[in-house]
Amino acid sequence: MTAIPSTPPKQLEHALEVSPGDWPERELYLMLTALVVPRPIGWISTVSASGVRNLAPYSYFNLMGGDPFLVAFASTGVKDSLRNIREVPQFVCNIVTGHVLEKMNFTSADYPHDQDEFEWAGLAPVASVKVRPPRVREAKAHLECELVQVVSERNSHVVIGRVVHVHVDPSVWRDGRVDPKLLDPVCRLSGSLYANLGEIMSVQRPAWKDVQGSVGQEKMPRIVKR
16 A cells, blocks of 8 residues: 555545544545535524524534434534533424525524524524424424434534424425425535535336346436436
């Protein structure tokens, strides 16, 4: 194996092999968040025991299970969202769409604990149905969640929540489903980069009953552009 560079090289002459600890942590972070893309954004609203609202975006976020329905987001360090969830074990995942990208980004600043990001970003808090933290009115969908557990490893804290209620705006619904084009979710890349969905393709999931008796990739489902 070739020598491991101590920092990211400008150009690669050979395939890169690198492990945690080989580079400064920030450099590895930038590479990993550029590789694992696109990522959805969990715009997490919480409330402290004293009633102070908090709203912050997390790009370490996803739906993690279906029985029960679980979501997870990760906080690097103990931020206000995690502090609030430990006091009031509930949160709302407000789905980030293109029309609120700038306001979402504005809520990512390191506001002091007593500041309300809803007010700073000019967003309207509205009451949730089953949890205490408010929703973002401007968001087109919301997942209300109750805390299941927090898994901590060094400075990473993964918050796992159970979905207890879902809200979807009529503007993103078509033919009995959420239409991804109408939803227009924001995709997180790396650094200050974001993207929209772009071209949408369909590939049917194969089943053994359809593949059995064929050879190689004869029955491999093919891409259909939508």
